[in-house]
Amino acid sequence: MKYHFTVSPDFTPEHIPGWFIFNTWMQKALSEVIHLELYDNFESQRKAIQSNEIDIIYANPYDAAFLVREKKFAPLVKPTGKSDEAIIAVHESSPFTCVEDLQPGTRISRTDDPDVNMMSMIMLEPAELDKQNTQSCTRDTYILVAKDLIQGNADIGFFLAEAFHDLSKLVRTQMRALVSSHIRIISHSLLVGPRMQPLTDTLLTALTDMSSSSPAVLESLGFDGWTLINEEEMEFMIDLMDTLE
Amino acid sequence: MSLPDMQPDEITGEYQEHTLTYHDQSSRRIFVTEIETPYPDGHLIVSRTNPEGYITHLNDSFVEMSGYSRQELINAPHYILRHPDMPAAAFQDLWQTVTSGKKWNGYVKNLRKDGGFYWVYATVIPNIRKNSVVSYTSVRRKPARKKIEHYASLYKTMLSSEHSA
Numbered sequence: 568m569k570y571h572f573t574v575s576p577d578f579t580p581e582h583i584p585g586w587f588i589f590n591t592w593m594q595k596a597l598s599e600v601i602h603l604e605l606y607d608n609f610e611s612q613r614k615a616i617q618s619n620e621i622d623i624i625y626a627n628p629y630d631a632a633f634l635v636r637e638k639k640f641a642p643l644v645k646p647t648g649k650s651d652e653a654i655i656a657v658h659e660s661s662p663f664t665c666v667e668d669l670q671p672g673t674r675i676s677r678t679d680d681p682d683v684n685m686m687s688m689i690m691l692e693p694a695e696l697d698k699q700n701t702q703s704c705t706r707d708t709y710i711l712v713a714k715d716l717i718q719g720n721a722d723i724g725f726f727l728a729e730a731f732h733d734l735s736k737l738v739r740t741q742m743r744a745l746v747s748s749h750i751r752i753i754s755h756s757l758l759v760g761p762r763m764q765p766l767t768d769t770l771l772t773a774l775t776d777m778s779s780s781s782p783a784v785l786e787s788l789g790f791d792g793w794t795l796i797n798e799e800e801m802e803f804m805i806d807l808m809d810t811l812e
Numbered sequence: 813m814s815l816p817d818m819q820p821d822e823i824t825g826e827y828q829e830h831t832l833t834y835h836d837q838s839s840r841r842i843f844v845t846e847i848e849t850p851y852p853d854g855h856l857i858v859s860r861t862n863p864e865g866y867i868t869h870l871n872d873s874f875v876e877m878s879g880y881s882r883q884e885l886i887n888a889p890h891y892i893l894r895h896p897d898m899p900a901a902a903f904q905d906l907w908q909t910v911t912s913g914k915k916w917n918g919y920v921k922n923l924r925k926d927g928g929f930y931w932v933y934a935t936v937i938p939n940i941r942k943n944s945v946v947s948y949t950s951v952r953r954k955p956a957r958k959k960i961e962h963y964a965s966l967y968k969t970m971l972s973s974e975h976s977a
């Protein structure tokens with residue numbers, strides 16, 4: 568049987584080769600053929616999931632509820648010590664020093680990353696800003712969001728914290744974080760679909776051994792290792808996402 | 813399980829004494845100060861209860877903001893945070909909404925272990941599995957200052973009419 572693997576489209580571009588290396592590693596570990604398909608955006612990825620084309624996914628927490636509840640995916644692991652956090656950034660010389668300084672009409676630049684956008688909109692609530700009284704522009708990448716801030720096309724930008732810190736120093740130093748999230752519970756995770764679940768035990772063993780057996784593969788992904796996720800923990804994260812939706 | 817009375821040596825600042833009686837008829841002595849702990853930017857306070865309202869899960873922000881230790885909070889009734897300035901009607905509305913399977917949103921003034929308080933904007937949802945409620949999850953976030961002012965005065969009015977009723 569040939570399986571299909573995909574990765575949440577919000578991965579940092581530097582890690583694309585890393586995901587191909589990981590897929591090669593996974594094929595060896597399982598002695599199975601797995602095709603890695605990368606989608607440009609969340610919508611096309613969701614369509615593929617919807618039509619049962621995906622067997623294993625490194626998923627955005629926003630999609631976890633749908634994958635687990637509707638598509639019967641099982642959570643396996645998450646990257647050790649990493650959680651999804653959002654940063655709202657401004658131009659380095661922006662007059663704004665805290666969220667409450669922002670006014671209705673604020674221009675937002677962002678990507679289509681659903682969990683980052685959700686967390687960021689929540690962080691705007693203390694300023695009584697919402698979808699109705701702000702203007703949003705959706706960009707394909709975080710680099711383009713940064714560009715909008717630097718060129719003065721937007722007042723604030725929404726970033727995945729990791730993506731913000733991964734920007735080149737030249738770009739990053741022209742911006743400043745206005746507010747950062749500290750949620751800690753929300754993270755990406757690796758989930759397996761029904762067709763591939765017979766391979767779960769073999770895969771889990773290989774994944775948990777990875778930091779000693781294949782540290783270079785992990786390094787190419789920018790991870791320190793994998794941490795097991797139990798069902799309980801996954802349910803808590805899904806409940807949290809449901810609550811925020 | 814009833815909650816232990818608050819102790820004067822755990823309170824920071826000048827305080828007033830009250831006795832709260834909860835829906836399960838248990839009561840305890842509390843001490844209340846006028847010291848507000850501002851809601852930290854970018855944090856979410858998360859907890860989950862069993863269907864009876866006893867805390868089963870919580871995150872670090874919950875521990876930090878409430879002033880209690882994790883051990884004190886796990887298995888405690890969620891009313892451990894009830895502040896005497898909150899009208900009963902607000903929580904009636906909460907419970908009525910979530911027991912009928914819907915999501916509840918509201919502004920809540922919470923009592924800290926040290927007698928101080930903090931305001932939150934809270935969402936509570938029932939977690940329904942196989943047609944029955946297995947737990948409730950709540951997430952709190954930072955409220956706008958104007959909203960706090962509005963609800964502080966509204967709750968005062970509601971409270972005085974509850975007292976005179």
Ligand SMILES: Cc1cc2nc3c(=O)[nH]c(=O)nc-3n(C[C@H](O)[C@H](O)[C@H](O)COP(=O)(O)O)c2cc1C
Pocket residue numbers: 833834835836859860861865889890891892893894895903906920922934936948949950
């Ligand atoms: C998930 C969940 C979260 C709650 N969070 C709070 C809270 O933060 N503060 C609070 O005073 N009551 C909270 N409540 C309501 C309490 O259970 C309780 O109804 C309230 O404190 C009033 O106490 P009483 O019902 O015993 O009078 C929560 C209830 C649920 C189900």
